[in-house]
Amino acid sequence: MKYAEYILDNNTIEFLNNPFTGVETILLNGKKVSDKFSFFGGKHSFKIKEEEYTLQVGIDFLKAGGASSSIYKGLNRIDLINKISKAQKWILNIRFALVCIVSGAIGGCLGFYGMESLLDLIL
Numbered sequence: 001m002k003y004a005e006y007i008l009d010n011n012t013i014e015f016l017n018n019p020f021t022g023v024e025t026i027l028l029n030g031k032k033v034s035d036k037f038s039f040f041g042g043k044h045s046f047k048i049k050e051e052e053y054t055l056q057v058g059i060d061f062l063k064a065g066g067a068s069s070s071i072y073k074g075l076n077r078i079d080l081i082n083k084i085s086k087a088q089k090w091i092l093n094i095r096f097a098l099v100c101i102v103s104g105a106i107g108g109c110l111g112f113y114g115m116e117s118l119l120d121l122i123l
Helices: 086-122
Strands: 002-008 011-018 023-028 031-037 043-048 051-059 067-073 076-078
Touching (some): 002 067
Antiparallel strands (some): 023 031
């Protein structure tokens, strides 16, 4: 899912995350410049020309899809506007809620049946 899209000096920076695998991907002008496994956010470094940038990802349940992102040039935070529309953010929130519900249901079933198996072993 695409969580953020920024325009910086005629360059498009996109932050994508797969909520099932936990892989975050950063695209610069459509080309992958970073990908990492993370469920709680991480730092992605990349270069535009010779300048070093960092996209910091974190958890923020008040943001669309529960994720927040900030871009830094060196140590200085850059204030950019996320180009994801309100309609897209609504879809992100619904997808995020569905992922949470499905994950909770799977975890609950595994926990219930796991406890039942444990009780069988004990008894």
